[in-house]
Amino acid sequence: xxxxxxxxxxxxxxxxxxxxxxxxxxxxxxxxxxxxxxxxxxxxxxxxxxxxxxxxxxxxxxxxxxxxxxxxxxxxxxxxxxxxxxxxxxxxxxxxxxxxxxxxxxxxxxxxxxxxxxxxxxxxxxxxxxxxxxxxxxxxxxxxxxxxxxxxxxxxxxxxxxxxxxxxxxxxxxxxxxxxxxxxxxxxxxxxxxxxxxxxxxxxxxxxxxxxxxxxxxxxxxxxxxxxxxxxxxxxxx
Numbered sequence: 641x642x643x644x645x646x647x648x649x650x651x652x653x654x655x656x657x658x659x660x661x662x663x664x665x666x667x668x669x670x671x672x673x674x675x676x677x678x679x680x681x682x683x684x685x686x687x688x689x690x691x692x693x694x695x696x697x698x699x700x701x702x703x704x705x706x707x708x709x710x711x712x713x714x715x716x717x718x719x720x721x722x723x724x725x726x727x728x729x730x731x732x733x734x735x736x737x738x739x740x741x742x743x744x745x746x747x748x749x750x751x752x753x754x755x756x757x758x759x760x761x762x763x764x765x766x767x768x769x770x771x772x773x774x775x776x777x778x779x780x781x782x783x784x785x786x787x788x789x790x791x792x793x794x795x796x797x798x799x800x801x802x803x804x805x806x807x808x809x810x811x812x813x814x815x816x817x818x819x820x821x822x823x824x825x826x827x828x829x830x831x832x833x834x835x836x837x838x839x840x841x842x843x844x845x846x847x848x849x850x851x852x853x854x855x856x857x858x859x860x861x862x863x864x865x866x867x868x869x870x871x872x873x874x875x876x877x878x
Contacts, residue, residue, distance in 0.1 A: 642831060642871055644806050645749050647778070648815025649760040652835055652864075653742040654770055660685075663731035670727070671712070671719040684711060692761075697788040699763045704728055732766050738774045745864035746776065752868065755779050759800055759813065761791045761820065780804070791817075792824030801828070812858075812874075814867060818842075826855040833859045833870055 650656050664684065665677035687707045691698075698706065708728075709721030749756050757780040760767055764785045771778070784790045787799040801808055808829035815821025815835060822832040834857040836842070842860065859870045 641810060642754070642812045642875055643810040644755040644757065644804070644812070645867075645871070646757050646759040646782075646800065646811055646813045646825075646830075647746075648813070648817065648821045648835075649758050649767060649770070650762065651816040652814065652821070653738060653746075653758075653776065654774075655737045655739050657737070659731050659734060659736060660728070663728040666727040667708075667724050671717050671724055673715070673717055675715060680711070684708065687711070692784075692790040693793070699785055700761070700766070701729055701732070701763055732763075733769050735773070736770065738776070739864065741864040743774070743776060745867050746778070748868045749871070750779075752871070754871070755806075757781065757800075757804075758783075759791075759796070760784070791820035792827075794824070794828060797825050797828040797830060812871065814864075818857075822857045823855045826857075831858045831874065833857055833861060833867060835864065836860050836862055 647653060661678050661681050664681040668675055668677055668680060684704070684707055687710070688700075688703050691703055691707065705722045705725045707721075708725050711717075712719055712721050712724075746756050756778050758767065758771075758778045759782045761784045764783050767781060767783055770776075771781070782796075782800050782803070784796065787796055789795045789799070791797075797808075797813075800806075801811070809831070811825070812831040812833060813821050813825035814833045816837065818834060822834050825832045834842075839862065858874060861867060861870060
């Protein structure tokens with residue numbers, strides 16, 4: 641029986657849009673670079689994903705500053721990455737939009753008697769800022785900064801279970817990332833629903849054989865408005 645819903649935040653509740661690329665574009669303008677912002681940000685993000693698995697732990701803001709310094713050096717940009725990262729940090733605290741289906745979904749799940757919490761790869765102050773801005777009040781919040789580890793590291797999900805005392809098979813993780821919000825939680829015995837707002841192809845994730853079928857999402861939805869009914873149906877099958 642599913643009793644606890646764990647929401648990813650950015651890309652699931654909060655619509656990040658093109659804000660990251662826009663902030664990168666401003667940084668490149670500030671340092672006089674003609675590099676493509678989308679390409680530069682993709683490399684920035686890719687390096688960050690690798691660094692997130694390394695020791696010691698750094699907050700997201702620190703990761704972005706350190707990696708920007710590395711990329712400036714790589715591309716011969718004569719600027720201080722720690723100073724020039726400011727547009728990106730400002731963006732993290734900017735006025736992003738909440739998806740229109742998010743708040744109603746959360747309230748409906750709460751009305752069903754379910755615990756509703758956030759489990760996000762982010763810094764505490766960033767998440768707190770946006771929850772306050774949107775007026776979203778979860779029952780609890782868990783971040784990478786809380787646990788000093790990032791999704792999809794197993795310790796992220798295990799730490800939630802340890803802190804709450806919840807049984808893994810009573811938890812459902814919901815998010816837009818297959819790796820972070822589906823494969824990771826499923827490997828720890830949680831249920832998972834993939835929020836596929838953009839109708840991305842799904843089967844390719846299993847072609848390499850690195851993802852096992854038991855890590856597949858319990859359901860795939862395209863809107864959070866579908867989640868309460870999905871939970872009801874999943875519980876009725878148990």
